[in-house]
Structures are given as structure tokens and as C-alpha cells.
Amino acid sequence: MSIEVPAPVVDTALVRRLIAAQFPRWARLPLTRLKPGGSDHVIHRLGSELSVRLPRGDWAVGQAEAEHFWLPRIAPLLPVAVPEPLALGTPALGYPWPWAVTRWIEGETASVEGLADPRRTARELAGFLTALQGLPHADELAPGPHPGLGGSPLSARDHATRRAIAALDGVFDARALTEVWDSALAAPAWDRPPVWFHGDFHTGNLLLTADGRLSSVIDFGGLGMGDPAVDLTVAWTLLTPAARRDFRAALGVDDATWERGRAWALTGGLGAYLSYAATSPAVAAQTHRQITEVLTDHTDRTG
Template sequence: MTLHEDEIPTDELLVRRLLAQQRPEWAELPVRAAGSGTDNRMFRLGDGLLVRLPRTPGTADAVRKEQVWLPRLAPELTCVVPEPVHRGRPGGGFPLPWSVYRWIEGAEAGPESVADWAAFGTELAAAVRALHAVPLPPEDERHGLQWYRGEELAACADSIGASFAQARALPGLGQDSGQDSGQGLDLDRDLDLDRLEAVWRAALALPAPSAPPVWLHGDLKPSNLLVRDGRLHALIDFGCLSIGFPDAEHAPLWDVPAAARHAYRAALGVDEQTWQRACGWAVAVAISGVPYYWESDPAFVAECVARLRAVLDDPAGL
């Protein structure tokens, strides 16, 4: 499935060409698709490795970032994180850097893998606390570690306003639309965009964050949280790794059940205004994803809509 206009096609044959050129000792291992995200495609290599290829030139820097920083961060963290074992170079018809990692066993966080969501929220808080406590590198080593989700909400005010306008024009999304979404999705036709925009604007009106910058994972959604034996085991996909304010780091907690969300907040001791700004970020990221992926990735749109529903059910006191 193509998600972006500048996306570079990838498949198992491409992976084999790259390996034959750069790691011939792995070239005969079985290769099979192992899922994809909005920025990368993944392929299982044998039993113990994972190949990760960026979809677009714009996500290539995220590959380099993981290659440089994950080995430095891993010893400081309480969870397993991906271990790069090969820094792939452009070649074989693929013009971007790519990576090979050790395979991490685990299941995506969800109702089939997590029995105690409150305990899971507490475990996730511990992992986030450890990441945020890692000492920051000197200023001259922070190239490529700035990202919009580590900035103030005001930095994306115009673009999120435009996303709300685009979302209102989508069939089947707004309140009482009375139209079919056309996507085969169980979209809530009573999704109250007016109330969601009010949540966003209330967060936008709060004072700017004053906490010092920290390391941020940047995308702690359930698909990036691996579970083993019911416990949080690994954080994966550090393509959004950055340094900034921690507000947006908490936004994906509206992707998990309320028990996990509330336990996470309590364990971290997140203050009221930070939590409200996090809720604003939850709305901002989800509403921007809906119109962008409306035609190309209905499943991702459904995830965004589910997050917006969760905000309406639990809007951080706004």
C-alpha cells in the first residue's frame, strides 16, 4: 500500500539485492514481510533479524538517528529497545539508508496481550521516566533531534486549524453527517469536531511549558509497545526520537484504556496543565492524520478516530 506521493517501492527482492551487496552472509536467509508503519516497511530476516526500510526520503534521517543514538540510550533504559546490527547504505535500486536490527519477540500492546491495564500504565511510566532522565548530549551533538512534537503547541496552530477544516469536509466523520464514509470503517458519525476543537484550543491557550527539555521517544502508541507475559517488554520504533518538552510524549496514552492512562499519569505525577497540553497534542496528532491518510490508509484513520473518541470520553478536565 502506497501512503505518500514520494514513496519508494520496496519488496522482498529488493531486500535480497541489498543484502547480497552489503551482507552476503545473510542473503540466503528467509525474507518475509513483517508489517509496516506510516514511515517504514519491515521485513523479517531469518529468525533473529529485522530489516527496516524508510518509505520516503523525508524519513531517511530517522534511520540515521536510530543508528547513532539507540546504542547510546539502551544501557540507560529499563525496557529493551531495538539493537542496530547493520547500517545499510543506498544501493541495489534503493537510494536511502536502511537498517538491520535484532528481532525482538513480543506482541503489540492490546486486549489479547495485556490483562492488567493499570499495571501496564505504571510500567510504561517507569520506562518513560528512565528515558526522560537520560542526560542530554551537548548542544553541538543535537543535530536532527528537534521535532515539532517537542515544541510548544503554538508551533503547529495553523496546520492543526487547517486539519480541522479538512476533517469537517470528509464524508461520514462529522457530527450528524448522515453520509457513508466510503472507507469501510466503523467511524462514529457523532464524532463532535466542535468539542474536539474546543479541547485543542483550550490546551493552546494554556501557558507554554516550563519544564526542561528531555529525551523523547515521540510515538508511544500501542504498536510501538511490545508485551511479553503480560508485561511491558520493549519500546520500538525510535524514528521520532527527539529532545524537547515532554507534553506530547504523553499524548498516545489516549490510545490505551483509561485504567492505563490514569495509572501512568499518577505514576509520573504529571501536573494538570501538562496533562491538558498532552490532551491537546492527542487531538492535534490524530486530527492531522485523518485527512492526510483518509484515502491511502483507512486502518490508520480508524486509529486516529479511536483516539479522538477517547479524548471526548476523557478530555483531561478541559
């Protein structure tokens, strides 16, 4: 029987005390909380070159250790910059979970409006995923025992997705959403050897340069091996229809995997819309677009 750990209050004073206790070499650096931060982590900027990420709740526990272990091993094999872990903090001072210090990465969160050339970005995203999926098997990269890697099947989201569709009937076309979902569940499953996936490949985890080019991919807490369809979500969260076609062609995605990828974009968009749209106009706009793009893409393909 597992015991649920209450989510602690993570304020700047606590983060400063943790740094002073565990990494005193950084104790005198300025510390500024980023708002809103992430859904999984409270994030602070430490000085000009570092960031500090602490899980908000037990659902994000394990991400710091996974990134600390895997990113140094896979970063040299990827064509886009990724976070550089520098230190792994331990539970202390009433904070119950491991936490991380990484190198700060400059960039603006990706958005449809921020892309200088959506079709070029689509090809760059496809190039990143191609490199990621082509990495050696985990056992070949790891020097010894390694954390388990594996993703949940799309079917594990069935109950939550149908509940979200029912709750949002009237905001979106529930019949059409159900058709998208049913079609994906009926599609053939991934039957090839598992490949690496990012696990949370969407706009919030992509950074752009000041001139609108892809600069880095962040937040690898969902890193795993299995069906690559989960990483296709970005096709509906960020890309225009023309760029989406380029993205699919560059990756060489088959029909069944594309169906499952569209469904991952749907279930993620529905969940975020239900959770955050009432309190965040930005999330409401982003997820409304995401769900609408899914429906439009499905209609274009089915007639």
C-alpha cells in the same frame, strides 16, 4: 532549494540485492516482508533473528542513522527492551537513503484488548518515560559530534489540526475538538530544561508478551529532547480512564503538560483518521477511539 527524491519501489527483490551487496553474511537467510509494515518504513524479517527497515519516503530519512547512533548509548539505561541496531546500510542499487538491520524483537503490537492488566501497564509505561526523561543531556551521552535533536512545538500543528477538525465535522464534534485544541495552545509552554522524548509513543510502537505484559518499545525515529508532552499520547491511545489516572500520577504530570499531551493525541489521531480510516478499518477503529477518549477526558476535567 531542496530537490525532492521520488519514493522508490521497495520490494523483496531489491531488499535481497541490497543485503547481498552490503552484508553478504546474511545473504542466504530467508527474507519475508511484513504487511502492512509501518507508515514510515517497509519492514522485512531476515531469518529468525533480524529485521530490515527501509524508509518509504524522504520524510523518514535520518531515522536509521539516529537510531544506529543513539540506541546503543541509551538502551542500557532504560527499563524496557528497545531495538538493537546491528548494521547501517547505505544508498545503492537505485535506493537513495540509508537503511537499517536490527535485532528482531518478538511481541504483539499493543492494543487495549491485549493488555492483561491496564493499570500495571500504565505504571510500566510511566516508569519507562521517567527513565527516558531522566537520561543525561545529549552532550554527556555522546562521545563527540552528534545528530541534532529537537522536536517541533505544538503550535506547528495548528493549521493542519484545524483543517482536519473542519474536514471531520459531522464525524466528531468540531466545536468540542476546537475547544480542546485552543485550550492546549493557551496553556503555558514547557519552561524547564529539555528532556528526552521518544517522539512517537503510541500503540503501534509498543510490543506485548503473549500474556499481555509490556515487553519492548520500538521505532525511535522521533527521538529528541524538549517538551515531554508529546509522549503522553499513549494515555489516550492505549489506556483506560483508570489506567490513565495511574499513568499521570506515576509521572507527576502538571496540568499544562497534560493539556498539551492531550492535544498531541488529538492532532495525531485526526491526521491518522483522515489519512487511513477510509482504507483501513483497524486504523479507523483505533483513531476513532483515540479521538473519543480525548474528548471524554477533556469533558470530565472541564465539566
